[in-house]
Amino acid sequence: MALPGKYCLGSVSYSILVNGFPTKPIPAKKGLRQGDPMSPYLFAIDDLLMFARAYIPSVSAIFQAFTKFSKASGLEANLHKSDVCVAGVSDTAASQIVDALGIAKGSFPFKYLGVPLTTRKLSYTDCKPLIEKTVARIKSWATKFLPYAGRLQLVRSVLFGIQLYWCQIFVMPKKNKAAVLKHYWALSMKQDRLWIKWMHTYYVKHHNFWTMQVPNGLTWSMRKFWANREVFVDFGDIDQFITHGKYSIQKMYLHLRQNATTVSWKRIICNSKASPKATFIVWLALQNRLATKERLLKWNMQIDGGCVSCQTQVETLEHLFYECIFSKRVWSSVLSKIGVDITIQTWQGEIDWEAKKSRGTKPRDKICNMAFVETIYNIWLQRNSKVFKSSIDYVDVISSRIVFLIACRCDDQMRKCLV
Numbered sequence: 001m002a003l004p005g006k007y008c009l010g011s012v013s014y015s016i017l018v019n020g021f022p023t024k025p026i027p028a029k030k031g032l033r034q035g036d037p038m039s040p041y042l043f044a045i046d047d048l049l050m051f052a053r054a055y056i057p058s059v060s061a062i063f064q065a066f067t068k069f070s071k072a073s074g075l076e077a078n079l080h081k082s083d084v085c086v087a088g089v090s091d092t093a094a095s096q097i098v099d100a101l102g103i104a105k106g107s108f109p110f111k112y113l114g115v116p117l118t119t120r121k122l123s124y125t126d127c128k129p130l131i132e133k134t135v136a137r138i139k140s141w142a143t144k145f146l147p148y149a150g151r152l153q154l155v156r157s158v159l160f161g162i163q164l165y166w167c168q169i170f171v172m173p174k175k176n177k178a179a180v181l182k183h184y185w186a187l188s189m190k191q192d193r194l195w196i197k198w199m200h201t202y203y204v205k206h207h208n209f210w211t212m213q214v215p216n217g218l219t220w221s222m223r224k225f226w227a228n229r230e231v232f233v234d235f236g237d238i239d240q241f242i243t244h245g246k247y248s249i250q251k252m253y254l255h256l257r258q259n260a261t262t263v264s265w266k267r268i269i270c271n272s273k274a275s276p277k278a279t280f281i282v283w284l285a286l287q288n289r290l291a292t293k294e295r296l297l298k299w300n301m302q303i304d305g306g307c308v309s310c311q312t313q314v315e316t317l318e319h320l321f322y323e324c325i326f327s328k329r330v331w332s333s334v335l336s337k338i339g340v341d342i343t344i345q346t347w348q349g350e351i352d353w354e355a356k357k358s359r360g361t362k363p364r365d366k367i368c369n370m371a372f373v374e375t376i377y378n379i380w381l382q383r384n385s386k387v388f389k390s391s392i393d394y395v396d397v398i399s400s401r402i403v404f405l406i407a408c409r410c411d412d413q414m415r416k417c418l419v
């Protein structure tokens with residue numbers, strides 16, 4: 001922990017129940033708090049779900065067993081914080097069960113491990129927490145100050161993680177097939193999990209999961225799950241989606257979206273060894289999504305659309321990164337410093353040449369890729385510096401900086417090509 005240990009966490013204190021009576025509070029000097037990523041490894045999970053048939057003798061038996069367990073272990077449930085949820089029986093039968101137990105009546109959906117549990121199809125309202133959680137992450141004050149690369153990381157790890165967690169539990173209204181298909185694989189492999197054992201014992205029995213009829217008495221989600229088996233069967237060889245003995249959602253996702261069109265320049269981005277922020281700006285540039293003056297004019301902004309470096313042309317993407325005399329000087333200075341001798345006539349020609357190079361695996365190809373990405377990024381930085389601070393660096397200073405940035409990210413083999 002980065003904070004000095006002496007004062008932090010001073011407000012926390014613990015008390016232990018001994019024979020049902022709390023001891024004097026023990027102040028915590030250092031340690032973990034609830035919510036710390038380490039805490040699940042140290043504290044017992046405090047939420048417990050127990051299921052029983054909605055029938056008084058059944059419910060009473062399980063409740064008595066739990067009471068015995070409490071007496072023996074000293075682990076007591078707080079009945080004021082407990083609920084009984086009843087489904088599939090009449091209101092009268094439900095009330096009798098609730099009265100027999102003396103615990104408050106709960107209602108569906110309720111949240112368990114962050115997701116809503118319900119007995120019917122998830123509605124838009126049930127999914128709302130997912131949407132709200134995602135939007136809250138995007139809107140939080142911290143996100144606003146994140147650079148592009150940080151935002152990309154947020155989407156990749158945090159937001160995608162939340163979404164994936166939900167998709168593996170529910171058949172979402174807009175379903176994520178790749179995540180749901182994971183369950184078919186788990187079921188067919190008879191993985192050692194409680195729900196799979198239960199499914200095999202009660203529904204699959206001695207049948208073949210892939211060819212058997214859809215069993216009776218399934219919940220709506222299970223029915224849907226069962227009815228979609230063909231999707232998996234159509235793939236033929238399931239092994240193609242397995243990595244180190246585990247089903248790979250990513251592989252399945254890539255397989256499902258194979259019809260999407262690919263762009264010629266994808267390797268420039270995917271194989272980029274340049275810094276993430278530079279790669280991100282180039283990704284925007286290649287899709288013509290950078291806010292060049294030409295685009296700002298199209299949005300009816302009242303600005304002067306001229307190039308800030310030469311003042312002779314409209315600042316289009318082609319002009320800014322290639323045709324402008326300033327950019328041409330930067331390019332030729334960088335290329336001569338890394339020992340590349342090429343003559344290219346157009347911006348598109350430059351992209352095509354670089355796209356070809358980016359498929360290569362030789363150290364020199366990787367350097368060319370980094371040079372392309374860092375040069376575009378640095379031209380963009382210079383353009384912004386001119387617009388917002390009215391200052392621009394000398395061409396030689398810029399190209400030396402670009403070569404330095406490349407050298408910093410090189411391995412030994414690549415560095416040899418630079419010297």
Ligand SMILES: [Zn+2]
Nearest residue numbers: 307309310324
């Ligand atoms: Zn210009």
